[in-house]
Amino acid sequence: MTDILLLARTHVVTALRERVTLFWFLVFPIFLLTILALIFGRIGEESEIHFDIALVNRDVGAPADGFSARIASIFVEMSTAKESGERPLFSLHAPSLDESHDDFLAREEQALRRGELAAIVVIPEGFHEAVLATAMAPIMPDPPSFEVLMSESDVASEMAAGIIEQIIVEVDREILVQMGRFDESAAIGRAQVWVGEDAADEVRYVDFLLPGVILMGFFTNGLFGVPGAILFNRDRKVLRRYWVTALPVGRYLVGFSLGHLALCVMQFVLLYLLGRFAFGARVSFARLDAALLLVLSAVTFMAFGFLIASLARTANAGMAIANVLNMPMMFLSGLFFPTGGLPTFLAVFAAVNPVTYLVEGLRTSVGVQTASTSPILLLAVPLGWIALSAAVASRRLRWDVAR
Amino acid sequence: MSAFVHLLLAEFRILRRSWLALFFTLIFPLIFIVIFGFLFGGIGEVDRSRMGLVISGPDGELLESVIGDAGTMEIVRYEAVEDLSTDVGERVVDFGLAWDGSTLRSFLDPSRVQENFAFQQVVEGMQDDFDLRRQGLTNPIGVEAVHVGPSDAAGWFNLVVPGILAFSILSTGLFAVSGHLTEMKERHTLDRMIVTPMRPVALLAAIASVRLVLAFVSTLITLFVAIALFDLSFDVSWPRYAVFVACSTLGTMGLGTCIALLVRRPSSASNIANALAMVMMFLAGIYFPAEFMPRFLQVLGQWLPLTHMANAMRYVTGVLDMSAARFWTTSAAFLGIAVVLFPILGRYVVRPLRR
Numbered sequence: 001m002t003d004i005l006l007l008a009r010t011h012v013v014t015a016l017r018e019r020v021t022l023f024w025f026l027v028f029p030i031f032l033l034t035i036l037a038l039i040f041g042r043i044g045e046e047s048e049i050h051f052d053i054a055l056v057n058r059d060v061g062a063p064a065d066g067f068s069a070r071i072a073s074i075f076v077e078m079s080t081a082k083e084s085g086e087r088p089l090f091s092l093h094a095p096s097l098d099e100s101h102d103d104f105l106a107r108e109e110q111a112l113r114r115g116e117l118a119a120i121v122v123i124p125e126g127f128h129e130a131v132l133a134t135a136m137a138p139i140m141p142d143p144p145s146f147e148v149l150m151s152e153s154d155v156a157s158e159m160a161a162g163i164i165e166q167i168i169v170e171v172d173r174e175i176l177v178q179m180g181r182f183d184e185s186a187a188i189g190r191a192q193v194w195v196g197e198d199a200a201d202e203v204r205y206v207d208f209l210l211p212g213v214i215l216m217g218f219f220t221n222g223l224f225g226v227p228g229a230i231l232f233n234r235d236r237k238v239l240r241r242y243w244v245t246a247l248p249v250g251r252y253l254v255g256f257s258l259g260h261l262a263l264c265v266m267q268f269v270l271l272y273l274l275g276r277f278a279f280g281a282r283v284s285f286a287r288l289d290a291a292l293l294l295v296l297s298a299v300t301f302m303a304f305g306f307l308i309a310s311l312a313r314t315a316n317a318g319m320a321i322a323n324v325l326n327m328p329m330m331f332l333s334g335l336f337f338p339t340g341g342l343p344t345f346l347a348v349f350a351a352v353n354p355v356t357y358l359v360e361g362l363r364t365s366v367g368v369q370t371a372s373t374s375p376i377l378l379l380a381v382p383l384g385w386i387a388l389s390a391a392v393a394s395r396r397l398r399w400d401v402a403r
Numbered sequence: 404m405s406a407f408v409h410l411l412l413a414e415f416r417i418l419r420r421s422w423l424a425l426f427f428t429l430i431f432p433l434i435f436i437v438i439f440g441f442l443f444g445g446i447g448e449v450d451r452s453r454m455g456l457v458i459s460g461p462d463g464e465l466l467e468s469v470i471g472d473a474g475t476m477e478i479v480r481y482e483a484v485e486d487l488s489t490d491v492g493e494r495v496v497d498f499g500l501a502w503d504g505s506t507l508r509s510f511l512d513p514s515r516v517q518e519n520f521a522f523q524q525v526v527e528g529m530q531d532d533f534d535l536r537r538q539g540l541t542n543p544i545g546v547e548a549v550h551v552g553p554s555d556a557a558g559w560f561n562l563v564v565p566g567i568l569a570f571s572i573l574s575t576g577l578f579a580v581s582g583h584l585t586e587m588k589e590r591h592t593l594d595r596m597i598v599t600p601m602r603p604v605a606l607l608a609a610i611a612s613v614r615l616v617l618a619f620v621s622t623l624i625t626l627f628v629a630i631a632l633f634d635l636s637f638d639v640s641w642p643r644y645a646v647f648v649a650c651s652t653l654g655t656m657g658l659g660t661c662i663a664l665l666v667r668r669p670s671s672a673s674n675i676a677n678a679l680a681m682v683m684m685f686l687a688g689i690y691f692p693a694e695f696m697p698r699f700l701q702v703l704g705q706w707l708p709l710t711h712m713a714n715a716m717r718y719v720t721g722v723l724d725m726s727a728a729r730f731w732t733t734s735a736a737f738l739g740i741a742v743v744l745f746p747i748l749g750r751y752v753v754r755p756l757r758r
Contacts, residue, residue, distance in 0.1 A: 020671060020674040020675075020678075023674070023678050024674070024678070028678070028681070031682065031685075032685075035685050035686070035696075035700070038696065038697050038700065039691060039695045039696055040517065040691075040695075049694065049695065050694065050698075051694060067544070071544075087698070109551055110724065112551055112552075113551065113552060113723070113724030114723065114724045114725055114726075115714070115717075115723050115724075118694065120551075131543050131544055134543045135543040139539075142541075142545070143541060143542050143543050143544055143545040144544065144545065145544070145545035145546060145547040146544070146545075146546065146547070147547050147548075147549050148546055148547065148548050148549065149549050149551045150548055150549070150550065150551070150552075151550065151551060151552030152550045152552055153552045153559065153561050153562045153722050153723070154552065154562065154692065154723075155559055155562075155691065155692045156692035156693075156694040156695070157552075158559075159692075159694075161548050162524065164546065165546045165548075166524075166527075168542075168544055168546050169528075169531050169542065171544060172535075172542040172543055172544055173531070173535075175543050175544070176535070176540060176543065181538075181540055182535070182538060182540060183538060186537075186538060187534055188505065188506065188507050188530065188533065188534050188537065189505050189506030189507070190506065190507055190508075190530050191506055191507075191508040191509070192508070192509050192511065192523075192526075193488070193508055193509065193510045193511070194511055194512075194513045195488050195491045195492045195499075195510050195511065195512050195513070203513045203514050203516050204516070205516045205517075208514065208516045232670075315670070316423075316669065316670060317423075319670060319673070320423050320426075320427075323427070323677075324426075324431075324434075327434060327435065327438065328434065328438060331438050331439070331442055332438060332442070337442050337443065337517065338515070338517060338518060339442065340494070341441075341451065342441050342442070343441055346437075346438070346441055363514065368514055369514035370492050370493070370494075370512060370514055372493060372494050
């Protein structure tokens with residue numbers, strides 16, 4: 001037993017001494033969790049997003065309390081911080097007093113094309129009169145429009161244009177209510193229903209992300225760590241030193257596996273603590289099914305690592321195979337992005353990918369996803385990969401360099 | 404000059420035999436393009452989604468007309484709200500809408516955290532429109548979105564493809580010199596070359612020249628595959644494209660030479676190059692706009708070479724505008740990195756492994 005524990009400790013200590021190992025197994029998952037939580041966890045929260053937009057009000061003859069001025073003032077208001085230190089939704093660019101509208105527009109359009117600006121709002125001449133006429137007409141004609149110049153190739157620009165459109169919908173309603181045209185008592189009721197057993201509220205992005213990043217950590221640990229440790233130790237003849245002792249391969253394997261699982265536990269604890277205390281994740285893994293799935297994931301990816309080690313002739317070849325499989329297996333699994341709507345050849349890859357089932361199983365077990373696959377399949381595919389990997393590795397994996 | 408020509412031929416032969424280098428330079432960017440093209444193509448695109456609908460109140464035709472105007476999503480009709488709710492949960496439909504004559508309810512799966520924002524926006528738009536039309540009203544103010552981007556066929560993926568090209572140049576460049584030199588050291592081939600009168604910079608120039616051609620071919624293949632597979636259109640300025648790919652590849656190879664100073668094994672060089680490239684990929688706005696990132700990360704992104712490489716690639720492929728001065732400055736900066744770093748670092752990196 002002591003030899004097994006010593007081997008496990010050796011594996012952990014060796015892995016933690018390698019700066020590269022530390023980067024991929026600890027630093028990178030932490031970086032990914034941080035960056036994705038900071039970026040995607042805030043989509044939809046207007047106070048966290050910021051756009052540079054420009055505004056040109058060509059309706060200079062309109063009254064100061066007219067519709068044109070009112071719309072302009074809404075954008076000015078939305079580009080003013082409500083509290084000190086807060087960043088407003090918009091940074092507003094407006095022409096200076098001595099600058100012509102055409103010159104300003106030409107310059108800002110250029111900035112829009114260069115991706116330095118998200119949108120340009122252009123209120124046309126005669127806009128106030130046209131809106132007044134439309135709102136007063138017994139049968140409302142097509143509404144007068146103002147232009148929002150944007151770039152379809154720029155996601156930020158599209159998003160800014162969408163937000164501007166939403167703002168105007170609110171203004172529209174206010175105008176109609178004020179003019180007595182819209183009867184608020186006859187307005188429809190609106191409700192949003194979250195579907196699911198315990199779906200009292202929307203799942204927060206960080207709660208959805210955290211199980212995925214933990215599995216990604218286990219995955220890279222198995223995919224790179226296992227063949228890396230086995231093949232480099234074999235090629236550098238470190239393993240040969242073990243074989244001249246009385247240590248059988250089986251006991252080495254048990255010690256190695258324990259060490260690997262200990263690394264996974266360390267990864268889990270660090271990522272969970274970061275998710276919980278830095279990003280406020282509320283997801284709980286303190287459930288038997290979640291714990292079993294975490295163990296199954298670590299074992300599946302470790303077995304996968306042995307499969308790679310048995311297919312590669314050298315350590316560099318092992319790393320190359322792991323590199324080739326890494327991206328497709330990680331991204332075609334639903335770990336970070338939904339995989340619905342993939343073409344058949346990629347859908348087949350996702351269907352045989354064990355990560356697909358493990359991530360769905362784990363997210364379902366912690367209550368951040370509704371299962372769309374049967375529980376039997378969720379377990380059968382990873383177990384199948386473990387069996388296949390064990391069978392191939394037991395036949396093909398060489399534990400010493402050829403003499 | 405004669406040494407350089409011989410080294411060039413030797414490097415070409417080495418590359419031709421190295422299936423791994425060829426695979427990672429030529430095929431790997433294609434894997435990126437295929438995966439991300441299909442994967443990201445559907446996210447948030449409500450027009451390609453399925454909406455479940457239950458109408459059990461008056462004004463059903465009006466609601467259907469509002470939904471028809473809202474987009475081209477597929478509509479699946481249900482008799483009962485319970486069936487709709489079940490199918491939303493089981494992802495038979497993406498989201499649902501139910502009208503009972505007084506309330507328009509939306510049904511969403513809480514675990515679709517990445518897509519719900521888009522679904523909610525569409526539902527809100529339909530609710531607003533339906534509310535007004537029921538009272539015989541329309542919006543008094545219209546909003547006309549006018550595309551003024553540089554390319555007629557612009558779309559989100561048009562912007563991502565040049566970013567992936569830039570990323571592939573960066574990863575090739577960072578690893579090309581560092582990986583090859585460390586491999587030569589490990590196999591002791593550098594020991595044999597170092598005793599000849601060969602100048603270190605001639606070896607670096609030969610490695611860089613061969614890998615430059617490969618990187619250029621790789622970007623072309625990737626670009627054409629993206630165009631063919633995803634029906635994209637780019638307005639490529641070929642002379643500027645050639646200049647920029649050459650300058651940026653050489654520049655990133657110069658930066659990669661710094662890695663060769665720090666490591667002794669090809670696997671370490673590969674790991675450092677990969678780690679740097681991956682971190683830069685997330686911060687340089689390749690897959691999502693920089694505006695989504697916190698301010699401090701946006702500032703950090705501006706200091707990364709990949710940010711400027713991606714923007715310049717977008718410029719030469721016609722999907723982003725840039726002043727000519729900025730483009731030439733960026734290209735010259737990358738070329739400058741190579742011109743300065745190769746001769747300076749050559750004498751330090753082209754030396755045998757310490758024993």
